[in-house]
Amino acid sequence: MSVLLAAGVLVALALGIWLGAWFDRLAPALEGGRAAGPMAPLRDWAALLIRDQAETEAPDRMNRLLAPAWYLALAAIGLSVVPVAEGLALWHSPVGIVVWGSCEALIVITVFLHGWSPNAPFPLIGAYRYAAIGLPVMLPSMFVLIAAALPAESLSLIAIVDSQRDSWNLVRQPLGLPLFLVVGLTLTLRGPLDFAGGVDIAGGTSAEESGAGLFLWQVARLATLVAFSALAAAVFLGGPLGPLLPGPVWLALKTALVMALTVLAGRLIARTTPSRMLHVLWVWLLPLSFAHLAVSGMVAL
Amino acid sequence: MSWLRTLAAGAAAPIYPSIGAGMLAEVEQLFASAPGLRRAASPRDAALLLVAGDIPAEARPALDRLHDQLPHPRRTLAWKAGEPSTQISARLNEAWRDLAHGAPSEPDRLPDEPPNPWRGIGPHGQGGKGMMGGTPRGRPMAMTGADIRDGLELDRYTARVGPFAPMLPPGLTLELTLQGDVIVEAHVLSLPFPQPEEADLPALCAARMLRLLGLEGAADRMTRGHAPRAAWIRGAVPAGLGAWPGAGDARDRLDAWLSGRQEGGAPRDPARALPGLEWHEATLLLASFAPGTLRRALAEAQDLQEIPA
Numbered sequence: 001m002s003v004l005l006a007a008g009v010l011v012a013l014a015l016g017i018w019l020g021a022w023f024d025r026l027a028p029a030l031e032g033g034r035a036a037g038p039m040a041p042l043r044d045w046a047a048l049l050i051r052d053q054a055e056t057e058a059p060d061r062m063n064r065l066l067a068p069a070w071y072l073a074l075a076a077i078g079l080s081v082v083p084v085a086e087g088l089a090l091w092h093s094p095v096g097i098v099v100w101g102s103c104e105a106l107i108v109i110t111v112f113l114h115g116w117s118p119n120a121p122f123p124l125i126g127a128y129r130y131a132a133i134g135l136p137v138m139l140p141s142m143f144v145l146i147a148a149a150l151p152a153e154s155l156s157l158i159a160i161v162d163s164q165r166d167s168w169n170l171v172r173q174p175l176g177l178p179l180f181l182v183v184g185l186t187l188t189l190r191g192p193l194d195f196a197g198g199v200d201i202a203g204g205t206s207a208e209e210s211g212a213g214l215f216l217w218q219v220a221r222l223a224t225l226v227a228f229s230a231l232a233a234a235v236f237l238g239g240p241l242g243p244l245l246p247g248p249v250w251l252a253l254k255t256a257l258v259m260a261l262t263v264l265a266g267r268l269i270a271r272t273t274p275s276r277m278l279h280v281l282w283v284w285l286l287p288l289s290f291a292h293l294a295v296s297g298m299v300a301l
Numbered sequence: 302m303s304w305l306r307t308l309a310a311g312a313a314a315p316i317y318p319s320i321g322a323g324m325l326a327e328v329e330q331l332f333a334s335a336p337g338l339r340r341a342a343s344p345r346d347a348a349l350l351l352v353a354g355d356i357p358a359e360a361r362p363a364l365d366r367l368h369d370q371l372p373h374p375r376r377t378l379a380w381k382a383g384e385p386s387t388q389i390s391a392r393l394n395e396a397w398r399d400l401a402h403g404a405p406s407e408p409d410r411l412p413d414e415p416p417n418p419w420r421g422i423g424p425h426g427q428g429g430k431g432m433m434g435g436t437p438r439g440r441p442m443a444m445t446g447a448d449i450r451d452g453l454e455l456d457r458y459t460a461r462v463g464p465f466a467p468m469l470p471p472g473l474t475l476e477l478t479l480q481g482d483v484i485v486e487a488h489v490l491s492l493p494f495p496q497p498e499e500a501d502l503p504a505l506c507a508a509r510m511l512r513l514l515g516l517e518g519a520a521d522r523m524t525r526g527h528a529p530r531a532a533w534i535r536g537a538v539p540a541g542l543g544a545w546p547g548a549g550d551a552r553d554r555l556d557a558w559l560s561g562r563q564e565g566g567a568p569r570d571p572a573r574a575l576p577g578l579e580w581h582e583a584t585l586l587l588a589s590f591a592p593g594t595l596r597r598a599l600a601e602a603q604d605l606q607e608i609p610a
Contacts, residue, residue: 031518031530034336039311046308047315047348050401054345054372057415121460122343125482125580191515192533199512200468200584201482203342210345210372268530270537271515273581274482 002090009090012252013079016226017219018042019256023263030267045215053211060117067114068213071107071220078103079227083158085240085247096157097145100231104141107187107224108134111196114217115205126204129274130196134186136281137193140289141183144176147296148235157234164238172299175292177236182285184228184262188221191266195274229258306401313339314397317347317371319364320471321354322494323382325592326505328353333508333524335390342467344370348400349393353380359491360464360472365410367465374406448480449577455480464491468513468584470592471496473599475572484583487575489603493596501591507558509588510538510551513581534559542578543586545569551589567594570602 021041029035081096083089093099108131115127149155151172152163160169170177185193197204206217233239233254240247272280316338318328328351332340341347344367356364368377376396380389400406443456463474472494478486499505504523511520511529514537519529535552544550548566549557557564568574568590575583587595 028518028521031522032525032527033518033521043308043312046305047312047401050306050309051348051374052372054370121458121479128481192537194515197342198515198581199342200581202467203346206346207343208345214346267516267518268532270511270531270533272533272537273539273579273585275579275582276537276539 005084005088005090008248009079009084010076012084012248013076013223013226016229016255016259017222020222020225020259020263021045021218023260027263027267030264045218048210048215048218049212051211053213054208056118056120056208059119060113063113064117064213067110067117068216068220070110070113072216072223074103074107074110075220075223075227078224079230081157082227082230082234082251083161083239084251086161087158088247089158092158093156095155097149097155097160100157101138101142101145103227104183104187105138108138111189111205115196118208120208122201122203122207123205125201126196126198126207130189130205133193133195133274133277133281136278136286137183137186140179140281140285143289143293144179144183145235147173147293148176150297150300157231157239161234161239161241164241168236168238170236173236173292173296175288176296177232179285179289179292180232180236181262181265184225184232184258185266187228188225188262188266190225190262192269192271193277194266194271195277198271225259225262226255229262230255232258306403310398310401312397312401313337314349314393315339315341315347316349316351316393317341317344317367318351318353319356319367319465320494321352321356321360322472323497324354324380325471325494325496326499326502327382327386328380329505329508329524331386331390333521335386337394338390345372347371348375349396350375350377351380351389351393352377354382354494357494363464363474368407369409369411369413374400374404376400376404376407446480446485449483449485457485459486461490464494469493469587470595473587475575477575479580482580484575484578484580487572487583489572489599492599492603493592495596496592498593501563501593503558503561503563506564506588506591507555510555510558510585513585513588514538529559538585538589539582542582543568543571543574543589551585554589564591564594568598571595571598572602 018041022038025036025040078100080091081089081093081099112127112131115123148169149160152159182193185191189196197206201207206214209217230251233251237254240251242250314337318340320328332338348371350368350371378392378396443458445454446457448455457478457480459476459478461474461476463469464472470493472491474490476488476490477484504526508520508523511523514534516529516531519531523529535556538552538555540550540552542551545566545568548568554564574586578586
């Protein structure tokens with residue numbers, strides 16, 4: 001049974017990766033550009049796979065290979081605690097929120113290693129910038145997830161989903177999902193929070209990547225988008241809860257919705273300079289998320 | 302793996318443009334509107350090197366280094382002024398299809414060896430005293446110096462960016478001494494290439510800043526002549542960045558461009574304003590002047606420096 005479930009989650013992850021890549025290629029239509037067809041992601045990946053992986057001078061080879069693998073593995077681990085149907089998750093962790101939180105923190109380290117390993121200036125700048133931004137983003141993430149766990153009186157995601165039978169956390173805690181989207185944009189290296197990359201550092205941590213290495217990194221980013229969206233769907237939108245359709249279908253639909261929201265936010269919001277974003281995060285976002293936790297706590301009491 | 306190659310041939314052609322004199326606006330318009338072309342973020346991300354316009358002799362060695370940074374398989378295409386964009390677009394698409402189907406790749410133009418001999422002592426060639434100092438491979442080791450903003454002792458390293466760096470105006474080469482991404486010293490080694498007046502159009506100038514703000518789609522839309530659809534454009538540019546008497550700050554200039562007005566004022570010696578800025582701020586500052594204005598201001602400052610007092 002659990003082997004079947006694991007296979008199902010992996011297939012869903014693979015489909016989600018493709019869907020996320022397609023969303024990215026559909027988005028230009030909103031700006032009057034061309035929308036690509038559903039085959040476009042596969043073509044772009046093939047284009048990466050037929051090209052060589054360029055070597056840099058004196059790289060940290062082990063971490064260069066491991067960074068995309070870690071990133072992908074962390075996305076898969078994060079996804080494993082999400083309930084796919086009522087009372088059913090691949091990993092029945094009593095502290096699912098903590099498992100996800102650890103994955104978040106380790107992703108920051110993974111992205112740093114990705115920028116560190118090619119031994120080149122722009123990737124290294126991307127690595128340090130991302131580490132500086134990642135830290136203050138982890139704190140609101142913790143507050144938001146703890147607030148969502150309060151009505152359930154449990155850190156288990158199965159219990160958190162169960163607590164949303166009468167009303168979703170999105171309704172009870174309206175600030176939760178928007179604040180968590182900031183976390184999602186950071187974890188998936190997108191738009192206003194993609195401080196690992198950017199035109200000013202020629203793609204940042206990926207500036208020296210090509211071929212299969214770049215392919216793996218892009219797939220890992222998309223896998224993280226799927227895991228983040230599934231978790232957000234479970235924590236704020238009731239996950240597999242819903243009428244008529246089976247639970248996994250509801251979860252898939254809600255996950256796709258959060259993925260689309262994340263892709264849109266990533267595309268339509270400008271990215272400011274790193275020092276200004278640090279100011280926004282520490283001075284505005286952190287107090288806001290703390291107030292959110294305090295209010296949610298009082299409501300739950 | 303012929304199915305993989307067939308699949309790849311249908312992908313958008315990944316192109317890194319090296320933009321010479323006179324072709325800036327045309328290259329920008331090509332990538333904003335031609336189908337099947339993708340502007341690569343870095344040379345490593347590209348299979349085709351598009352050499353647009355004339356590259357002056359002094360920039361040739363940099364072009365050769367850039368060429369060798371493209372991973373195999375790769376090909377170079379020249380786009381001379383006068384060739385219509387539909388034609389070069391078709392040639393680029395065809396070249397990518399050929400490469401994807403296994404056409405031979407171009408060999409390196411330069412020998413694949415360090416530009417300078419080892420010239421160091423110790424297990425890592427660090428030279429100097431202990432772990433510090435020395436010039437392994439001709440590159441000086443980073444030594445600590447006081448942070449330009451708060452005096453904290455941090456490593457300083459010197460690197461050159463340009464003349465074909467995607468975040469700088471084409472032709473501009475800067476020699477930077479950095480602490481992290483904070484500029485401690487900046488010298489202009491070569492001026493931006495001259496561009497026609499079309500490159501100074503408000504829409505194109507605004508699009509360059511939007512790209513630096515991570516708004517690729519909005520920048521393409523702006524280049525095609527429509528108002529951008531994005532949030533927090535003005536607010537994302539720090540207030541007071543790149544302020545000069547009579548020219549406002551970078552945010553004001555972006556504002557003017559977004560509403561279709563040419564910015565008026567010019568900076569005095571813009572390179573001197575770079576130390577103390579973080580790299581992203583510096584690139585925004587340079588992009589907040591039209592290419593023609595920036596080139597004139599940098600040239601004037603160089604002339605001033607060459608005349609003995």
